[in-house]
Amino acid sequence: xxxxxxxxxxxxxxxxxxxxxxxxxxxxxxxxLGAYCTFIFSAxxxxxxxxxxxxxxxxxxxxxxxxxxxxxxPLKAETLATxxxxxxxxxxxxGGIQLxxxxxxxxxxxxxxxxxxxxxxxxxxxxxxxxxxxxxxxSFLLVFLKRTKTGNAMRAVAQNPDAASLLGIxxxxxxxxxxxxxxxxxxxxxxxxxxxxxxxxxxxSNLIIKAFLAMIIGGMGSLYGAILGASALAVIDSxxxxxxxHKAALLGYMAVVIILIVRPRGLLGGTF
Amino acid sequence: xAPSERPDHSSGNRRAVPIVLILFVLLLxxxxxxxxxxxxxxxxxxxxxxxxxxxxxxxxGYWNIGQAGFMTFGGYTAAVLVLELDxxxxxxxxxxxxxxxxxxxxxxxxxxxxxxxxxFAIITLSFSLVIRQVVVAFPxxxxxxxxxxxxxxxxxxxxxxxxxxxxxSKLYPYYLIVVLLLLTYLLxxxxxxxxxxxxxxxxxxAETLTKSVGISVMKYRLIAFTIACLLGGLSxxxxxxxxxxxxxxxxxxxxxxxxxxxxxxxxxxxxFGTILGTTALIGAMEILQFTMGLRAVIYAGVIIVVTMFxxxxxxxxxxxxxxxxxx
Numbered sequence: 001x002x003x004x005x006x007x008x009x010x011x012x013x014x015x016x017x018x019x020x021x022x023x024x025x026x027x028x029x030x031x032x033l034g035a036y037c038t039f040i041f042s043a044x045x046x047x048x049x050x051x052x053x054x055x056x057x058x059x060x061x062x063x064x065x066x067x068x069x070x071x072x073x074p075l076k077a078e079t080l081a082t083x084x085x086x087x088x089x090x091x092x093x094x095g096g097i098q099l100x101x102x103x104x105x106x107x108x109x110x111x112x113x114x115x116x117x118x119x120x121x122x123x124x125x126x127x128x129x130x131x132x133x134x135x136x137x138x139s140f141l142l143v144f145l146k147r148t149k150t151g152n153a154m155r156a157v158a159q160n161p162d163a164a165s166l167l168g169i170x171x172x173x174x175x176x177x178x179x180x181x182x183x184x185x186x187x188x189x190x191x192x193x194x195x196x197x198x199x200x201x202x203x204x205s206n207l208i209i210k211a212f213l214a215m216i217i218g219g220m221g222s223l224y225g226a227i228l229g230a231s232a233l234a235v236i237d238s239x240x241x242x243x244x245x246h247k248a249a250l251l252g253y254m255a256v257v258i259i260l261i262v263r264p265r266g267l268l269g270g271t272f
Numbered sequence: 273x274a275p276s277e278r279p280d281h282s283s284g285n286r287r288a289v290p291i292v293l294i295l296f297v298l299l300l301x302x303x304x305x306x307x308x309x310x311x312x313x314x315x316x317x318x319x320x321x322x323x324x325x326x327x328x329x330x331x332x333g334y335w336n337i338g339q340a341g342f343m344t345f346g347g348y349t350a351a352v353l354v355l356e357l358d359x360x361x362x363x364x365x366x367x368x369x370x371x372x373x374x375x376x377x378x379x380x381x382x383x384x385x386x387x388x389x390x391x392f393a394i395i396t397l398s399f400s401l402v403i404r405q406v407v408v409a410f411p412x413x414x415x416x417x418x419x420x421x422x423x424x425x426x427x428x429x430x431x432x433x434x435x436x437x438x439x440x441s442k443l444y445p446y447y448l449i450v451v452l453l454l455l456t457y458l459l460x461x462x463x464x465x466x467x468x469x470x471x472x473x474x475x476x477x478a479e480t481l482t483k484s485v486g487i488s489v490m491k492y493r494l495i496a497f498t499i500a501c502l503l504g505g506l507s508x509x510x511x512x513x514x515x516x517x518x519x520x521x522x523x524x525x526x527x528x529x530x531x532x533x534x535x536x537x538x539x540x541x542x543x544f545g546t547i548l549g550t551t552a553l554i555g556a557m558e559i560l561q562f563t564m565g566l567r568a569v570i571y572a573g574v575i576i577v578v579t580m581f582x583x584x585x586x587x588x589x590x591x592x593x594x595x596x597x598x599x
Contacts, residue, residue, distance in 0.1 A: 074580060080335070081579050084536050087529055088575035095568020209401075209525075216394055250405045256398050261383070264391050 003234030004134030008189035009211040010218070010226040011138055012182035018158040018221035020175040022072055025086030028208025029093035030183045034060045034190025035199040036097060039106050049111045053191035060187025061180045068179040073172065090205065098201040105198035126195040133192055137185060138227060145223070154178055158221070210237075213252050217259050219266025228267055290544075297450055301443055310446055312558050314514060317449040318507045319531065320550045321456050325503030327535045327546045328460065331469065332496050333476030334385070335393040339504045339531050340523035341400025346373040346505030347512035347522070348407060354513075366509050373505020374498050381497035385490060400528055407520045445514050452510065453547075456503060460543045463499075472496055537578055539585025548587055 009031055016024045024030075037056030041047040047055065067089070075081045110126055145151035156164040157174045165171045193203070210233060218229025233252055240248025259266060301310065322339050329336045349369040384395045463469045475482045475489040483489055512518045530553070538549020556574060560567040582588055 071576065071580070080536055081583065083335075084533055084579045085576055087533060088572040088579070090572075091568050092572025092576070095566075095572065099566060099569065212394075220390070250402070250409070253398050253402050253405065256394075257402070260387065260391060260395055260398075264387055 002238060003231045004130045005189050005193055005207070006210055006214055006230035006234050007138060007227050008134050008185050008192075009207060010214040010230040011141065011223055012185045012189075013211050013215055014218075014221055014223055014226035015141075015178055015182040015185075017215075018223070019154055019178040020068070020072070021161075022082050022179070023086060024179075024182075025083060025208075026089035026093060026204075027183070027186055027211065028204030028206075029090050029097075030060055030064055030204075031186040031190040031193075031207065032097065032199070032201065032204035033063070033093065034187025035194050035203060036101065036106070036190075037187065038191035038194050039199055043106075053188060053194075056191045057184045057188035060190070061184030064183030065176060065180045067183075068176050072179070073175070094201050094204065101201070103201060105200050106194075108194060108196065108198055110195055124196075129195065130192050133188070137188065141181070141185075142223065150174075150177070210252070213256050216256050216266060219268040222266065222268045225266050225268035232267075294454070298447075301446055312554065314445055314449050316551050316554045317453045318510050318514070319534065319554060320453055320547045321449075321510075322504050322507040323531045323534045323538075323546050323550050324456050324460050324543065325500035325507075326531050327540060327543070328463065328472075328496050328503075329500050330535060330540050331464075331476065332472040332493055334389055334493070334497075335532065336396045336497075336500060337393050337525075337528045337532060338396030338398075338400035339500070340525065340528040341396070341403040342373050342377060342501045342504030343508030343511070343523045343527070344400070344403050344407065344518075344520070345376060346370060346508030347518040348508075349373065349505070350509035350512045351518045365513070366506065369509035370502055370506040373508070374502035377501020377505075378494065378498045381494050381501070385493050385497060397525065397528070400523075400525060404520050404524075449510060449514075452506065457543060457547070459499075463496075464543060468492065468495070533575060537575065537585055539587035541584065542587045545585050545587030549585060552586060 009027065013024060013027050016022050016027070034056045037059050038049075038052045041052035041055050042049045071085050071089070072082060075085065145155055153164065153169045153174050154177075156167065156169055157171050157178075161171050164174075190199075190203075193199075197203070211230070214229035214233045215226055216229070217232055218225030218227070233255070236251050236255055237248060240251040244251075300313070304310065322343055325342075326336050326339050346369045349372050350365050353365045353368060380399060384392055384399075387395060463472075471482065471487055471489075471492045475487075475492065479489060508518075508523065531550075534550040534553050535546050536549070537553055538547065539545030553571075553575075556571060557567075560570055563570060578586060582592060584591075
């Protein structure tokens with residue numbers, strides 16, 4: 001279940017990096033925006049909770065298109081400048097939300113109370129929802145990449161943007177679209193998170209480090225790697241927490257160090 | 273007057289400016305007595321030292337996102353020296369802490385510099401996180417999550433007053449850090465205009481070519497990284513003595529990132545630019561205190577605007593304005 005949220009974020013991060021070559025530092029804040037959007041839709045506007053989650057994914061995705069077009073596109077990808085802009089966005093978005101909503105936590109909304117027994121363990125239904133949605137969306141994404149024309153175009157841009165543009169692919173458009181899709185997924189993840197944890201302005205920064213670690217473990221710019229890395233990290237975190245408690249966070253970092261020494265490209269690095 | 277008729281002030285101006293600035297900085301405390309302002313200036317100064325270390329690696333083409341980790345290490349070493357080993361003289365604890373940090377940097381760099389630029393950034397980032405965890409994991413030595421308070425101040429100097437005297441005298445710490453910053457600046461300047469600096473820049477642009485001339489690029493980079501970590505440790509150790517406390521979350525990952533932003537904001541090409549960038553951003557952070565919540569948004573906005581429109585950092589502003597004027 002934790003892996004689900006990690007995976008949605010990490011896949012998004014990998015997606016953006018693989019296609020648009022942008023290290024989206026503020027991806028965690030996009031996720032956080034999704035959570036707040038869900039809150040606004042469901043609690044303030046009274047929209048059905050599931051619809052709110054979906055809607056916030058879309059809204060956040062559209063908002064991110066503005067970000068890409070206005071801020072990231074003018075800078076050539078892969079330079080220090082995109083990193084700085086991402087950092088500035090982190091600060092700005094977090095500060096902005098804090099300004100509007102304050103630092104208090106926004107409550108959990110649980111549309112599926114109760115638990116289900118799976119293999120002898122009690123699993124809350126909300127966690128199942130998260131797993132289902134994550135698996136569903138990521139599978140959909142993978143199929144989309146393999147089977148559709150746009151998906152193929154995206155893979156082409158990830159492999160070699162210049163060759164792709166020679167083939168007549170609108171590289172800028174593809175970059176824009178991938179940014180939007182990845183951010184939409186992050187927004188969705190934020191909304192999903194509202195079922196098990198309260199929304200705070202800092203939820204993004206807390207989680208994005210995990211996503212970065214997962215991306216490194218799995219391999220930068222590789223989607224399967226992102227999934228693998230996120231799952232591995234989730235397992236390490238959960239198992240570690242059960243046995244060692246809070247120091248378990250150190251295990252994740254140690255895993256990254258080991259990966260960097262043994263196989264710096266990451267477990268599945270190199271292929272999109 | 274047409275451009276060709278205007279007198280050429282360029283070289284004369286350029287030589288006078290640094291001397292005037294240095295005099296200004298040295299004489300500042302004679303009329304600015306407000307301890308708060310001096311406090312901010314001191315913070316700017318020691319962050320500048322750390323930032324200059326990061327900048328050195330940037331000229332070599334490596335992004336060091338872990339400077340905060342080295343600051344933490346230097347700081348804790350200094351604190352432990354004072355408290356556990358009764359080293360009360362600043363002139364002993366600073367060099368030792370700095371030296372140990374440099375050694376750590378050397379060892380760390382030996383492993384880390386083998387990776388490509390992006391992975392180096394990630395490794396340094398992980399390092400700073402690991403340092404924090406290590407500090408927390410050994411509370412007997414480091415005070416764990418509580419940090420170390422009451423780091424006893426070093427011996428006072430006559431006239432300049434005591435180091436730990438928060439309200440009344442900031443003169444001693446101020447002059448100390450100004451001298452350290454000047455020395456760092458001179459070091460950076462010497463490196464920049466020396467063969468060492470040239471090799472670093474060459475290796476950053478065309479590594480294989482540089483190696484083919486028989487230069488051991490790794491050696492140069494390692495020395496540069498050791499210097500960068502040395503500066504980080506110095507900065508952290510000084511700060512511990514100045515604040516008389518250290519805490520594992522004092523130099524977070526954010527701080528490393530901020531330092532990177534300071535360097536980029538000020539302009540990577542110029543040493544003075546880094547100091548200017550640090551001054552501008554830390555100053556902006558302080559000034560913006562009064563805008564309460566809006567502060568983060570304005571701060572972010574400023575960074576975004578400068579990054580988009582002044583890729584050379586704010587130090588390139590006069591040049592850009594001049595070009596725009598001439599049309």
